[in-house]
Amino acid sequence: MRSDLCLENAGRRYGLRGPWVLRGVDLTVAPGRLVRVEGANGCGKSTLLRLLAGIDAPSEGRITGRPRTAYVPERFPPALPFTAAGYLTHLGAVHGLTRTAAARAAAEWLERLGAAAYADTPMARLSKGSSQKVAVAQALLGEPELLVLDEAWTGLDTDARAELERAVAERTAAGGSVVFVDHDPRRLAGLPDATYTVRDGSLLERAVPGPSPSGPQVVVEVQGPPDGRLPDDVRRTVTSAEETAPGSHRLTVPAPHSDVLLRALLTARPPWHVVRVERQADTPGSRR
Template sequence: MNLTGVGRRYGLGGPWVLRGVDLDLPAHTLIRIEGANGSGKSTLLRLVAGIDAPTEGRITGRRPRTAYVPERFPAALPFTAAGYLVHLGRIHGLRTAEATGRAQAWLARFGAADHARQPLSELSKGTSQKVAVAQALLAEPELLVLDEAWTGLDTAARDELDRGVAERVTAGATVVFVDHDPRRLAGVIDITHRVEGLGLVPVAAREAAYDAGPRVRIEVTGASGATLPTGLPGAPAQEPGPDGTLRLTVAAVHSDALLRSLLTARPPWHIRQLSESAAPEPTPRTEPSRIP
């Protein structure tokens, strides 16, 4: 999906919020949107998610299955937490039993399983936000749009959302997000754009996706003659380890998905050791990155 010359204003003759925006949304890509408060970031995300239509310009290409987490979650809806997730799952085309199972799983992942039967209107702000991000992730969307989705989450839930984002990108989805923390997913972002004036300015891409942020080292052994599966999550760096082991180093947000891939491979790989690995010092750039 692509945005070409897109502009948005509210009301006839109202001031332009965005104008002349070009943005490509390739699959398998994590895209960060930056900009000052009130610059139009949320408006851009609503256009990407299909919540708003452009006043001018075109959005072309196939509309992917999309999930969206707004900056403010409408917690006054007449549902329980689990009921809301099942309802949204049904809207996304899931059968009731499947939606129920995914709702329970995501509430558990975000530490909110005890609130499943609680009305949305009675939830704390933090728990409401957990429901908001769970409804987006349970549908396994092809396009995931997150507007300050980490705000209000506790540390464990923020880490879980990081993992959920990494899983969607690994599965081939496009994720577009805004967050006030400049370190958010800094080691795994593919493309960054900044809203300036009324337009969108590309920012130099992060170095090869995995040069920054916390990383995990996994020492593994396989059956005689076994080769690693292709397309492993996080594209881990590989080097020989002691006693015939293989060392894999990957961004921490991809470590859970990588472990699942290794353990479910045929034949499965044996995990010998798991440890933290310091991120290397970034290599100075001599020329700007090309933005796709």
């Protein structure tokens, strides 16, 4: 079982005498957790994410519990000597997949992100938006235990942004952890397990609002074995779960994650029977 990723009194500066970008940072990222990082431009958010992703090493302190990690940087180098599919297949093989499995995963993620038409296009000829889709795909195809996203939604179209949100839900439902930065305060609003602010080189945890759901919700009524227990990935996905009768449950899930929930229910062994799916309106005060 994967252990926590821990930063202990970690600091980072560039050069032996450079100013400290971060110092005295303590952070624990447990499996299945969704963590948001906020802060002003240039405050050190990207530096923190690079430490978490293992791109940079701390100048002081230590990092323990390194999981299998994938990273989407703020700026992705598009001018690489590959086609989109070739690049993803190559990285999939680096992650330990066979060439066949890597090619299959590459095709699946290009399709999901709406970039299948550009599979054979050289990376140098891709638009900024299509290049960003490849950047996201390369992080997801290996099913990482820790996914680090630095402004990963920037440049994506509406459908691809929604698909990335679904992928985040899938990773956390599967027990992976996700740490992200995004300039839009509405991104995954109400869903993070923890929110941190980088300020003056320090990391401060912000209080997470109570359990009231934010945004449109979907209610799913399901039926399983009378003595059946909801699968763990289902429990991690839902906002609330109420057992209405032996084996029958009423589940509430944020609308963007409803398809993740349904997939988990239908692929469970034995599968759960979906009785009813109903979309609810936004909860009062959820709009920003």
